[in-house]
Amino acid sequence: MRQRYLALLSVFASVPAMALTFQTRLESIEWTVEGDKFECRLTQPITDFGAGGFVRRAGEQATFRLTAFNAMIGGGSATLLAAAAPWQPGRGDINLGSVRIGSGNVLFDTSQVQAGRLISGLLDGRSPVIRHSSGDGRVSEVRLLPVRFSQAFNEYQSCVAKLLPKNFEQIRQSQVGFSGEGLDLDARAKAQLQVMLEFMKADPTVNHIELDGHSDNSGNRLTNRDLSRRRALAVMEFFKANGVQESQITMRFHGERYPVAPNNSAANRAKNRRVAVRLERVAPTEKATPQVAPQITAPGSTSATS
Known part of the structure; x- marks a missing residue:
């Protein structure tokens, strides 16, 4: 030496x-x-x-x-x-x-x-x-x-070895998928949400969750709207069951109105059956967002609330 x-x-x-x-x-x-x-x-x-x-x-x-x-x-x-x-x-x-x-x-x-x-x-x-x-x-x-x-x-x-699985940029937005007309979170969806939860526990400044439920166009408009609502609720309940306060969650649901892919194949329809999850940092002085926000209305559409 x-x-x-x-x-x-x-x-x-x-x-x-x-x-x-x-x-x-x-x-x-x-x-x-x-x-x-x-x-x-x-x-x-x-x-x-x-x-x-x-x-x-x-x-x-x-x-x-x-x-x-x-x-x-x-x-x-x-x-x-x-x-x-x-x-x-x-x-x-x-x-x-x-x-x-x-x-x-x-x-x-x-x-x-x-x-x-x-x-x-x-x-x-x-x-x-x-x-x-x-x-x-x-x-x-x-x-x-x-x-x-x-x-x-x-x-x-x-x-x-003690690092979190992902950083904030990687987990701040996620798409949770659903099979068929299903409303339950599968193992993959729960794993996605668990990573988000782990980050929120490690960084208390990440203190707000935005949920947007979506469906494909397989059913009628009212059925699809209800499916998107119940899927968003399933994600909300997962977070609540794991310690997130309801006041930290804003939920919206949109039915089939905002597809991410044309509903012209089974693979594309699967992409549209989703809940978009977004994590945010909200300062304590900011006005709290209502737990369930009005459904976003596209130009020319009739307004609908949850």
Whole structure:
């Protein structure tokens, strides 16, 4: 291990001539792990520059993010490398493609594929390197070192295991389907709603649910309207049975009026038999929405309420 550390001290030998390199001294290298149910971060501070590390949101794979205190490197694009370790002669750097440098404190987020390859490289003793060439030929490099990465990565994986199944953007709107003239929630529908419930429990600011019931055109207008109402009620009852207050739910039903697909096949009609569920953040000072809102009326139609 001591030989590896000594070899790291010669890392500048692989840097292009006249390059300005940012990296933390070997004895000061640290990886920090932070996170909660919504996001996990594994970060290495970079002396006189900023930080680099991995960010994984609930429901997604990790990306690699580079942040800077100031505009330390210019704009444009840079090359991302998984650089070979000096103590492993004969191994070349792995070019992971380019990244676009931004103008704010967050210089870039890589793709999930690039981040996955950087993690594999770090576990194999490679260094993430960002190499940027300016228009006048000057080269800047930002380098992270793999020292103590494996231990920190295990801690990061423990954080990842506690992430919610999905993030807010992924679950804020969902379509719950129904088979035939059925009114009961099947296992798939309950699983969808359970994910939403889990998020609401973790984030109390998500405190309101909008339900819109729909049907296909198989029955007459009144029958379809009643089916859409009862399906929306089934979803409402599921939420109420799991601790959501009725005052937090707004329900509407529309019958066959708003199809998402033409009712010209069994597959399309199945798409139209649905309850649209939308989660919202409603500030306490906002006027509470009635539990059951009037049915939306299309232009030229006769108004109907629930």
